[in-house]
Amino acid sequence: MNRLADYLSLHLLRNTALRNVALRHRLAGALLLLALLPLATSSLIGYAESTAAVRQRSGALATEVVKLVAKNIGLEMARLESDSEVLVLSDRIQDFLGDYAGTDEAKRAASRLALPRALLERYGSFDFLNQKYLLDRDSRIIDAQVFATLGDGVAQFARRAPNHFGRPYWGTYDNAAGQKSMVLLRAIYNKPANQLVGSLFLGVRPSHFAATFDDVNLGGGSAVFVLDADAGKVVIDPAERSGGAAPAAALTAELRRSRQRSGLAGYSDARQGQHLLAYAQVLDTSWFVVGVIPASQLATEAQSVRDKNVLIGMAALLVSIALALILARSITTPLASLAQAMRGIGSGSGGGNDASGVTLDGNDELTALARQFNDMAGRIEQHQLRLERRVGEGSGELAAVKARLAARSVTDDLTGIANRRRFDEVLAGELAHAARAGVPVALLMLDVDFFRHYNEAYGHRQGDDCLRRIGALLQSHARRASDLAARSGGAQFVLIAFDTDSAGALALGEAIRAALEALRLVHARSPLGRVTASIGVVSVVPDDTWSFAAMLRMADQAMVRAKERGRNQVVGARAKDTA
Ligand SMILES: Nc1nc2c(ncn2[C@@H]2O[C@H](COP(=O)(O)OP(=O)(O)OP(=O)(O)O)[C@@H](O)[C@H]2O)c(=O)[nH]1
Numbered sequence: 091m092n093r094l095a096d097y098l099s100l101h102l103l104r105n106t107a108l109r110n111v112a113l114r115h116r117l118a119g120a121l122l123l124l125a126l127l128p129l130a131t132s133s134l135i136g137y138a139e140s141t142a143a144v145r146q147r148s149g150a151l152a153t154e155v156v157k158l159v160a161k162n163i164g165l166e167m168a169r170l171e172s173d174s175e176v177l178v179l180s181d182r183i184q185d186f187l188g189d190y191a192g193t194d195e196a197k198r199a200a201s202r203l204a205l206p207r208a209l210l211e212r213y214g215s216f217d218f219l220n221q222k223y224l225l226d227r228d229s230r231i232i233d234a235q236v237f238a239t240l241g242d243g244v245a246q247f248a249r250r251a252p253n254h255f256g257r258p259y260w261g262t263y264d265n266a267a268g269q270k271s272m273v274l275l276r277a278i279y280n281k282p283a284n285q286l287v288g289s290l291f292l293g294v295r296p297s298h299f300a301a302t303f304d305d306v307n308l309g310g311g312s313a314v315f316v317l318d319a320d321a322g323k324v325v326i327d328p329a330e331r332s333g334g335a336a337p338a339a340a341l342t343a344e345l346r347r348s349r350q351r352s353g354l355a356g357y358s359d360a361r362q363g364q365h366l367l368a369y370a371q372v373l374d375t376s377w378f379v380v381g382v383i384p385a386s387q388l389a390t391e392a393q394s395v396r397d398k399n400v401l402i403g404m405a406a407l408l409v410s411i412a413l414a415l416i417l418a419r420s421i422t423t424p425l426a427s428l429a430q431a432m433r434g435i436g437s438g439s440g441g442g443n444d445a446s447g448v449t450l451d452g453n454d455e456l457t458a459l460a461r462q463f464n465d466m467a468g469r470i471e472q473h474q475l476r477l478e479r480r481v482g483e484g485s486g487e488l489a490a491v492k493a494r495l496a497a498r499s500v501t502d503d504l505t506g507i508a509n510r511r512r513f514d515e516v517l518a519g520e521l522a523h524a525a526r527a528g529v530p531v532a533l534l535m536l537d538v539d540f541f542r543h544y545n546e547a548y549g550h551r552q553g554d555d556c557l558r559r560i561g562a563l564l565q566s567h568a569r570r571a572s573d574l575a576a577r578s579g580g581a582q583f584v585l586i587a588f589d590t591d592s593a594g595a596l597a598l599g600e601a602i603r604a605a606l607e608a609l610r611l612v613h614a615r616s617p618l619g620r621v622t623a624s625i626g627v628v629s630v631v632p633d634d635t636w637s638f639a640a641m642l643r644m645a646d647q648a649m650v651r652a653k654e655r656g657r658n659q660v661v662g663a664r665a666k667d668t669a
Pocket residue numbers: 504537538539540541542543545549550551552553554557579580581653
């Protein structure tokens with residue numbers, strides 16, 4: 091897994107734009123992604139669920155509310171029922187109804203007058219009852235004052251009312267004058283005979299029930315009312331809106347379809363759009379308490395939940411951006427100072443901003459790295475100092491060695507005076523110099539006489555000593571800085587004398603010869619009895635045509651002639667020697 095991650099991050103992305111993005115931006119991006127992914131996911135889920143949650147919560151609430159309203163209406167109805175029961179079971183009403191059902195015309199007439207009065211005495215003070223009648227066995231109103239049309243309507247209502255198994259029946263009734271009533275219809279039996287003697291018709295104003303829930307509110311745009319599913323119309327509406335609280339037909343269809351006593355449904359209204367519908371049946375009636383909430387209101391509530399979510403999300407995003415930046419900088423800043431310190435080492439200006447190197451507080455890997463780096467920088471610095479010291483010492487030694495080598499390359503090992511190489515260099519230089527200056531330069535060539543015999547007679551070591559003494563002698567005759575005495579090979583020496591003409595050169599040669607002879611170095615095998623030398627001398631004012639080799643040849647020829655003439659003498663070069 092790690093290897094795969096390494097491969098993806100280091101190799102696959104090597105040449106992509108990502109590798110060109112600064113480290114702190116990449117780190118911040120990674121941290122942001124970590125923070126954003128769960129945030130975005132939860133926001134999406136929250137967004138999707140908020141509508142459903144609001145709908146469910148509102149629906150549950152509305153269902154509870156309508157159930158409560160239905161229960162309260164039911165309780166009020168039960169109160170009216172029990173009150174009416176007390177009335178119809180009273181001896182007075184029972185007796186009057188018994189008389190009315192009898193055959194005694196006088197009693198019938200008296201009870202016809204007494205029954206409405208008894209009813210009025212009982213219910214006359216209740217405003218909410220807009221109709222109160224006692225009906226005979228044939229459902230005719232027992233009241234001579236009542237108009238025929240009204241009487242017919244009530245009689246029809248009573249006859250059509252379903253048998254309610256001895257319990258009161260509740261229905262709705264609109265009379266000819268346009269009055270709406272919630273009607274309690276109670277059958278009255280003669281107690282002793284258990285015989286149906288008539289019924290009680292009590293019309294309750296809808297507003298009486300409406301008062302039990304007119305302050306119930308399910309939110310803006312919503313409505314609570316009572317619908318008669320049998321009649322397909324709104325029967326109690328506290329708001330008393332014109333045209334009904336809602337399209338009764340659509341709601342009725344929905345209630346009939348669901349066949350539940352209470353529940354939640356949706357319905358669509360072409361005029362007002364989508365609605366949520368909560369309903370609860372009033373016990374033992376075809377009435378339903380209905381709560382209607384427009385979907386637009388739910389959407390508004392859901393939107394406010396979402397707005398809150400978005401606000402919280404934005405705040406969390408800002409916090410995570412700030413944290414990501416802080417975290418990224420906490421990594422990249424120490425790295426940057428490490429990199430700067432490394433650049434410092436690379437350019438030779440030290441391990442850090444100051445002598446103590448990189449200073450990082452903390453206990454993390456970067457601090458450990460900085461500590462190791464400081465150690466390493468310190469060691470490198472020590473090492474560098476040691477190296478510099480050794481190079482310094484070495485360069486002194488080297489210069490001495492070089493000087494020694496240089497000196498050795500131009501010095502004759504045996505005699506310590508200049509060697510043939512040095513002689514060649516100097517002679518060439520002097521010739522050029524003299525040519526420029528237009529002055530003579532002289533060359534003396536000295537060869538020790540019978541030296542082979544000397545070696546043979548005294549040994550090679552003494553021969554060396556002899557050569558050393560001759561070298562020193564010659565050196566002592568090189569008086570000017572530009573003069574040079576050199577051993578040109580074997581028992582042969584040369585002397586260059588600048589600005590010296592032929593006469594001067596001959597005189598110098600003679601001085602050398604005499605000085606050697608004056609040393610009185612015994613040479614038994616020489617006819618001369620001591621160490622002597624033959625010297626060839628040449629002096630020229632050189633021009634560009636003069637070569638070094640030609641001058642050597644002339645001196646050599648002069649020296650050979652000195653040998654031929656008997657040795658131990660100085661001979662000057664002749665003009666023909668130049669040929
Ligand atoms: N001891 C010693 N002898 C050397 C050295 N270099 C050359 N010789 C000897 O010097 C001698 C030079 O001999 P030549 O110049 O040929 O002849 P010569 O015996 O000097 O006689 P003439 O030059 O004819 O007078 C040789 O015997 C060499 O061996 C040296 O460094 N030390």
